[in-house]
Every structure is written in structure tokens, then in C-alpha cells.
Amino acid sequence: MDTKTITKPKLTMEAYMELSKKWAVFLLKDMFLGAKRFNDFLEVHPEISNRVLSDQLKGLEKYGYIKKIIVSTTPLKAEYELDELGLSLNKMLYEKAMWAIKHGLGSRNDNYFKGKDIEKAFGIKK
Template structure:
């Protein structure tokens, strides 16, 4: 908060996604994951309790919508709200931060370009 009592917009944004797994869950939602078990597939250290709390907080912050589908057994799906989808540029820029580093040998140039294109298409980014 500055001297005029205004909270910095960056701080407000970070407060929406301040849980450890929030950004990864938002990314996964963009990439089509929507069920509880799908969020856990590539995150073995993520406990059910932490995932549940994180999804609940993202829902409370208006970024995620929970839909209960009346099937047997009952199925729960999670979707980004319009507000949540507006984070596409943030997620994109987080990914691009390291993909633009040509000195980073983590990715081959082909893989780097493929990842860039995957993120562009999935997140609906027009450069």
C-alpha cells in the first residue's frame, strides 16, 4: 500500500495466485485439465488437501468455476472463468521468460520453438 492508501496492482494480482500451486493449476486449466486427478498426475508432491484448498481459493477469487455433474458417481469439473482466462498473457509471459534465454541449454532450439507455439495457441496469444 502506498502513502495514498492504494494497493499496488501487482500486489493485488499476486495475492490472487499466492498459493504454491496456483499458477500451475491455472496453466493446467488452460491446457485442458479439468478433473481433480488430472491436476495431480504430474505433481506427486501435491497433496489432496493442498489441491483442494488451492482450487477452493481460486474459486473464491473468481478465477475458477467448479461444476458438479450429476452422474453416478458424481463428477466435479473445474474451468477458468472469464476473469481467470484473462490471465493468459501472464501465463504466457512466465513461460516465455526462460524460453527466450538462448544461453539456457534446457531445451533444444526445436523444442523451444515448439513450446512457444504450443503456449501461443493454447493461451490464444496473437503476437
């Protein structure tokens, strides 16, 4: 019997650097409220190209921040959701957002949050 051992991706410098890519934090933030489809991301971020979005999602998946779930095969439909490593970033990303707001780099009402409660957007319980 051929069995494969599934191991967690090791947090390497490459995995850490994946978070510095232009859209990574925005895509992760979007998934704190639940699984998203490819077109959901495009709807929220119309300025991102299909190719860049695809590359960013593949990178986040490769390093274990998110997982791709096939919902249907005909037609092919997939959803992306946070994996354990991605979920562990919620407090850090929330603090980063609050820092930006405190220093005038954004507001609770800007397009980044689309009018949603910031704490809810990051899964932070008040």
C-alpha cells in the same frame, strides 16, 4: 420472492495474492486447454498432495479465477474451468513463461509444458 444478486468478486489484494501460491499458476495453465477434473491435476502434478490441491482449487474458485461445475451427483463428479478473470491472465502467464525460457529457467520441452505447444497451452493465437 427471494432473489440473490450474483456479483463478480472484487479483485482485492487477497485475490491477487492467491496467484502467488505455489501451484496456482500451474493449475491455471492446465485449464487453458479446457476443463479438468481433480484427478487430472494429480496426474500432471503427482508431487502435489490431495489436501494442497483441494485448498488451491478452493482459493482460485473463491476469488473468481475458476469455477467448479458439478458434472454428476451419483457419484459426485466435478470439473474445474477458467472463469472470466482466470481467462484474462492468459497473455500475462504466456509472457512469464517466455521470459523464463529466454533466461534459461525452462524450455519448450520441459515438464511444465509436457511437450505441448506453448502458445496453444495459453490460448495464444499465432
